[in-house]
Amino acid sequence: MEIKKKDIRALTKDQLRDFFVEEGDKAFRGNQVYEWLWNKGAHSFDDMTNLSKPTRQMLENNFVINHIKVDQMQRSTDGTIKNAVRLHDGLIVESVLIPTASRTTACVSSQVGCSLDCRFCATARLKRMRNLNPDEIFDQVVAIDNESRLYFNRPLSNIVFMGMGEPLMNYNNVLKAIDKITSPEGLGMSPKRITVSTSGVPKMIKKMADDEVKFKLAVSLHSAIDEIRTSIMPFNATFPLNDLREALQYWYAKTKNKITYEYVVWQGINDTKADVDALIQFCKFAPSKVNLIEYNPIDDGEFQQASNQAIDMYVSMLEKHHITVTVRRSRGKDIDAACGQLANKS
Numbered sequence: 224m225e226i227k228k229k230d231i232r233a234l235t236k237d238q239l240r241d242f243f244v245e246e247g248d249k250a251f252r253g254n255q256v257y258e259w260l261w262n263k264g265a266h267s268f269d270d271m272t273n274l275s276k277p278t279r280q281m282l283e284n285n286f287v288i289n290h291i292k293v294d295q296m297q298r299s300t301d302g303t304i305k306n307a308v309r310l311h312d313g314l315i316v317e318s319v320l321i322p323t324a325s326r327t328t329a330c331v332s333s334q335v336g337c338s339l340d341c342r343f344c345a346t347a348r349l350k351r352m353r354n355l356n357p358d359e360i361f362d363q364v365v366a367i368d369n370e371s372r373l374y375f376n377r378p379l380s381n382i383v384f385m386g387m388g389e390p391l392m393n394y395n396n397v398l399k400a401i402d403k404i405t406s407p408e409g410l411g412m413s414p415k416r417i418t419v420s421t422s423g424v425p426k427m428i429k430k431m432a433d434d435e436v437k438f439k440l441a442v443s444l445h446s447a448i449d450e451i452r453t454s455i456m457p458f459n460a461t462f463p464l465n466d467l468r469e470a471l472q473y474w475y476a477k478t479k480n481k482i483t484y485e486y487v488v489w490q491g492i493n494d495t496k497a498d499v500d501a502l503i504q505f506c507k508f509a510p511s512k513v514n515l516i517e518y519n520p521i522d523d524g525e526f527q528q529a530s531n532q533a534i535d536m537y538v539s540m541l542e543k544h545h546i547t548v549t550v551r552r553s554r555g556k557d558i559d560a561a562c563g564q565l566a567n568k569s
Contacts, residue, residue: 228285228286228287229285229286229287230286230287230288230289230311230356230358231256231260231282231286231287231288232260232261232288232289232356232357232358233356233358236253236254236257236408237253238253239252239253239254239256239257240252240253240254241253242285246281248278252274252278255271255273255274256271256274256282257408258408259271260288261361261403261406261408261409262408262409262410264365265288266288266290267288268280268282268283268286268288287311289310289311289356289358289359290311290362291308291309291310291311291359291362291363291366292308292309293306293307293308293309293366294306294307294308294309294315295307296370302322302374302375303319303320303321303322304319304320304367304370304374305317305318305319305320306318306319306320306363306366306367306370308332308362308363308366310335310355310359314335314352314353315335316332316334316335316355316359316363316386316387316388317332317386317387318330318331318332318363318366318367318386319367319386320367320370320371320379322371322374322375326380326381327367327371327375327377327378327379327380327381328379328380328381328382328383329363329364329367329368329371329379329381329382329383330383330385330386331360331363331364331367331382331383331384331386332355332360332363332386332387332388333354333355333360333384333386333387333388333389333390333392333393333396333397334351334352334353334354334355334387334388334389334392334393335349335351335352335353335354335355335387335388336349336351336352336387336388337349337351337387337388337389338351338388338389338392339389339392339422339456339458340456340457340458341422341443341455341456341458342454342455342456342457342525342526343445343455343487343489343518343525343526349387351388354388354392354393354396355388355393355396356396357396357397357399357400357402357403358400358403360396360397360400361400361403361404361409361410363386364379364382364400364404364410365410367379368410379412380416381416381417381418382404382412382416382417382418383417383418383420383441384397384417384418384419384420385418385420385441385485389421389422389424390419390420390421391419391421391424391427391428391431392424392427394427394430394431397419398434398436401414401417401419401436401438404417405417405437414436414437414438415437415438415439417438417439418438418439418440418441418483419431419436419438419439419440419441420441420442420443420485421440421441421442421443422442422443422456422458423442423443423444423459423462423467423470424462425462425466425467425469425470426470428440428467428470428471428473428474429470429473429474431474432473432474432476432477432478433477435477435478436478439480439483440474440480440482440483441482441483441484441485441514442467442471442482442483442484442485443456443485444484444485444486444502444505445485445486445487445493446492446493446498446501446502447464447498447501447502447504447505448464448493448497448498448501449463449464451492451493451498452464454492455489455492455526464505468505468508471508471509472508472509474509475508475509475510481509481510481511481512482509482510482511482512483511483512483513483514484502484505484506484511484512484513484514485514485516486502486513486514486515486516486537487515487516487517487518488515488518488528488529488533488534488537489518489526489527489528489529490527490528490529490530490533491527492526493529494529494530494533496536496540499536499537499540499541500540502537502541503540503541503544503546506541506544506546507544511546511547512546512547512548512549513537513541513546513547513548513549514548514549514551515534515537515538515548515549515550515551516551517550517551534550538550
């Protein structure tokens with residue numbers, strides 16, 4: 224019977240060192256392998272050229288490297304790149320490279336499908352198949368960093384967890400991936416250049432604060448009125464705004480980090496003065512900024528982008544109350560790579 228090999232990247236550095244000692248070798252071999260896996264991005268044991276051939280064969284006999292494969296890459300007219308990423312078990316997720324004049328940002332996925340049920344999001348219509356492993360999240364970033372260097376002649380500068388899935392429903396693996404991305408033994412990126420975007424899971428926001436994470440927090444809010452938010456994001460019935468507000472107050476008290484609210488304005492849903500008033504009240508308990516995001520249709524016509532007048536009303540009222548607000552234009556719409564469009568259609 225064939226023995227199922229263990230994914231070597233599930234082992235810590237200490238476990239790798241222990242493995243080599245048990246095999247009668249020196250512990251520092253574990254350090255060498257760890258560096259190949261996380262700092263040099265080795266795809267196979269044969270890549271590990273400072274190990275002897277017998278050592279590489281021994282690793283091949285015991286382990287696999289479950290590396291992702293970019294199945295398809297699409298380039299938008301605005302320079303945005305979308306990757307359809309095939310995982311070791313054949314499932315597909317998507318990740319996006321968003322270039323601007325001064326930076327390149329990776330938008331990465333944390334789940335195959337999504338655990339939540341936002342009615343305006345194409346990803347939410349996919350069944351959640353499973354959580355991504357830390358190495359699968361890490362590999363998306365490496366692939367986009369390579370593309371950034373190849374096509375834009377500069378390394379990746381920022382990462383947002385705004386791809387497929389709810390990151391806080393895969394919290395432990397997301398944290399492990401960020402640890403590898405920020406470690407000098409991994410990619411060495413600053414955690415301040417990483418933003419985790421959540422639809423709002425109060426218990427997990429408090430846990431992030433208790434864990435003293437160093438990355439930034441964004442909340443996909445879209446309405447500060449419970450009835451409206453529940454109508455477009457049904458899980459809000461389980462995690463209502465009062466609970467979310469309390470968790471965010473706890474986050475700010477612990478971290479002193481500003482909160483970003485991601486907010487789409489839709490025609491006939493949240494485009495009135497009462498909606499802006501509610502948002503202003505919600506923003507007041509902690510320093511925050513609001514990103515007004517252009518809506519990207521997902522074909523059924525139920526949700527329509529609000530008028531420019533409604534957007535202008537939001538901007539002027541928020542600014543009047545000294546709340547930082549930016550209007551974010553979508554990128555990659557022509558290849559279904561914009562916010563809310565990731566649905567494995569490529």
